[in-house]
Structures are given as structure tokens and as C-alpha cells.
Amino acid sequence: MMVIKHCPLVDIPDTFNEFHQLISVKVYNSTIVEWRESAAITNTNHPAFLSLMLVRTNMTNGELPAGFQSSDPPLNLYDYEFCITNLREVPDDLD
Template structure:
């Protein structure tokens, strides 16, 4: 999929956009197209969902243009790790379900007080020590190889 910067979704051209949903999309080289991150996305955009894509990486500066505290679902893709730019977005509702992610860092759990769905991934254990875990954080771990929880 080619989606260049000159056709970007932006605050200037799409000021009322609430939701962005892409399903069954083949992205060139598995990279996020420039038109989806090079310009500041609309301030009204609160829900970004990709389902069944070949997305394998996210830009390091994604948190500079994507909305913070939003709902972000990047499901059934090819992400093998959780990028720090995604962690910095501090999504209220984040789903990385059905990606071949094998490990999870403490940073995605710390300070998160919303929802995290990592079901259907290759994760087999959670970090042993995590500081600043919110008592309201809800994690879905279905269809993983996690067989125990640290005390």
C-alpha cells in the first residue's frame, strides 16, 4: 500500500475524523505509510484500529503525531516487539492481540491504567518486577503460553 505524505490524514484536512479503521491491508515492506504518521493526526481522532495487516514496525517518533490516551488496536499483524513510541502514546485501550510478540517490557505495564490485550501472542511470561502498576489496569492474556504469575 502506498500512502504518501501529500495525501496524509491530518488535522488540517480532516479536523472532524473520529476513527481510523484499516482491515486486511498490505503495507509496503510491512512499514506504516508516511500518510498515516508524518503529519499531526486530527485532534478528534480517538480510535485507530488495524486488523489483519502485515505491519511489522512503527516509526520511532510515532508518539509525536498520533493521539495520546486513545484506543489503538494493532491486531493480527507482524509486530515482533512493542515499540517504545507506542508505549509513549499511553493508550487507554491498547490491543496487540495476534501479533508474534514474544516478550513484554515493564514500560508497557507501568503507569497504564486502562486496558491491554496481548492475547494470541507468543508471550510466555510477564516481567517479574513492575513498579507503578495501576490497580485499575486490565490485561487480557488469553491464548498465550503464560502459565504462572509472579508473587
């Protein structure tokens, strides 16, 4: 599990792809300024990934970062939780 708390400038590097056994990411009271597609949560790099939680979290322009919208989502991902965010909309194909 990766927990990011109280961070005003979250910028996830491409080395995030090296965490192959990661099962969950929780971001609390932070601002995600960059989570690129090149550092996306994917089935290829994160096959055990189950859950994404964003609480009291802001995202650039109120949009879900590209790193959460991979065309290769983890097959076991079942839990998206968004609470108190500036997210304006959830993509239709987020499943």
C-alpha cells in the first residue's frame, strides 16, 4: 500500500511502474499536480492492484489524472473511492 498525506505538490515519477506488488494507493489532503500516463496504474505493472482512494484531494483543473485512466487497468481493481475532491466529473469508461 502507498499512502500520500499532506502533500501540496504530488508529482508521480515513472519509477512508480516498478512497484509491481502494489495493492492500493491512498491520497489524503494533497494536491495531485501530475500523474502522467507513463506512470499509470496498469495491469502490466500493477497486477495485484485492488483499490484507489482519494480523500480531501485536489487535481489539476478538477480532472482525473491520466495515470488513473489507463487503457490497461488492473484486472483486480474493484474499489475507487473519491471523497471531498475538486473532481468535476468521472470518465464514462472508468470501470
